[in-house]
Amino acid sequence: MELIRHFAAGVERCVVIEEGDPVLLDSIRAAGIEAEGKQEMYRFGELNVARVRRILAGDTSPEPVPPKGKPPELCQGCSHRDVFEVLRDLDCIVSGDIGCYTLGVLPPFNGMDTCVCMGASVGVGLRHVLPPEQAKRVVSVIGDSTFVHSGITGIAGPTGGSAEKPVGLVHWAVAGPGGVQSRHRVFLGDRAIVREWSLNAALDLLRRELMC
């Protein structure tokens, strides 16, 4: 605060322009330093160069209406688009999660049926509450970081695996000019062993693909 006091004493006009509430301004004034804030109409919304200019000039005339935006969507060319096309075309029931792939809920995919919170898609799953025919159509989508962060508890804990999803079940795949090859297997052992065997199996599949 002494630095600010020293600065304010050396200028003709000290203006504090901060986005949102005047937190800094109130503290500075409470310390007995004279400072101007922004006009009330600029308390909301983002700051930009034009708005800062208006604040400095004390301009409180109505602001120009911003150009109309377009609805958000998954980026063109994003591989998530292919996934949501397939989920839509197969009429899957999609348990969603938080990430840019949440945009799969919007047209043209309309491909997400639930979205609760980060990590919930696997746990929500819906498979255990829906009739078997509908349960077969359920797919959970989740980003890799979110999966490791909290989504994995929907599979691994707290009571461990099930007959359908035993602990140690690993799927791996490789895509090449000849198509996609996928494998799965249940590796027995602790986490380190499962990780090592998974890595070996994935590298072996990749080696075979490259030798073809």
Ligand code: SF4
């Ligand atoms: S992952 Fe997200 S940010 Fe990246 S291309 Fe896809 S939609 Fe865009």
